[in-house]
Amino acid sequence: MRDDAVTGHETAHILLGWYDRHARDLPWRVGPADRARGIRPDPYRVWLSEVMLQQTTVAAVRGYYERFTALWPTVGDLAAADDARVMGEWAGLGYYARARNLLKCARVVAGDLGGRFPDTAEALRDLPGIGPYTAAAIAAIAFDRPETVVDGNVERVMARLFAVETPLPAAKSALRAHAAGLTPKVRPGDYAQAVMDLGATICTPKSPACGICPLRPRCAARATGIAAALPRRSPKTPKPVRRGVVYVARRMDGALLLERRPDSGLLGGMLGWPGSDWGDNPADAPPLEADWRDLPGEVRHTFTHFHLRLAVRAAEVPETSTARRGAFLSAAEFRPSDLPTVMRKVFDLWRDQPSPWGRAET
DNA sequence: AATACGTGGCC
DNA sequence: TGGCCAAGTAT
Incomplete structure (x- = not known):
């Protein structure tokens, strides 16, 4: 027990030392030098970045984070924002329940x-969209609480450091216990980010850079040459193919027929083209009577x-048209960037079609 | 516990 | 090209 505690403390110290030298400069991050001067990160920005980073890469998040903080600098500004505006700004980032819970x-x-x-992590955990990971991350980074932060990076680093060969997700509890054993009482926020940075830049999924890893001497998987094979994972279930039909109606004044999707389920709360259900053999479901023509090609997308x-x-369709579903949005009201990616692909396919009405010019 | 929930980059 | 994977949460 005592040996483990000492070893864990040393491992944390090594990681903190590495982080002091190699911390990445990220827009939401207060680096170790500033933190040492007593500069604290804004909890609102920590929260926003952590929610955006759930299952999402740093590269994808960066621009969204900059736009959100420019538009809504405080939690009060965001709280007062229009739902549609926020959903539109989130469009393209995925997992849209995050934006609704945000x-x-x-x-x-x-x-x-x-x-x-x-x-505290316990109180943060009660808020919408904040689970065990995000609660621990905010508590550690924004409030200096010595919480154990466990994300995919931490699981991978622990699986290798301790050569855990049990496949995920069964190994989760064991990996969490290993992570908890290493978590220091000092600099918990820097430590949490250090482990995640190590996982993102050195202890990477495919080909870990063990040659430059600060934990190389203590890594059990490296010692036996199995680092790249860990963590093991249970086999994934294959993805079925579903089909659907979507309808793009353009009024003569240029307005396009769109609908707000129901608040729950796939793409919940997002703007989209009206259409059929998605399944084996979708039924024709035009949102209004019109002379529909099939566009060549199709949109492929993987969820x-x-x-x-x-x-x-x-x-x-004529300017007098009314639809059974959705509403016509004028060119001034409609921003293609408000669409989730699959709907954006539909728009791009439609826009690129040559048309007898010269739509390509408008 | 298992499943639903997005997207883009990488190899 | 297609599967893998990423700073997870809700139910």
């Missing part, structure tokens, strides 16, 4: 908590758990 959480913090985030192939039908 607004819910901002409104609880701004409305019920005086604009201040809770300063987490299925492949989608969408047929696209288009029509030009």
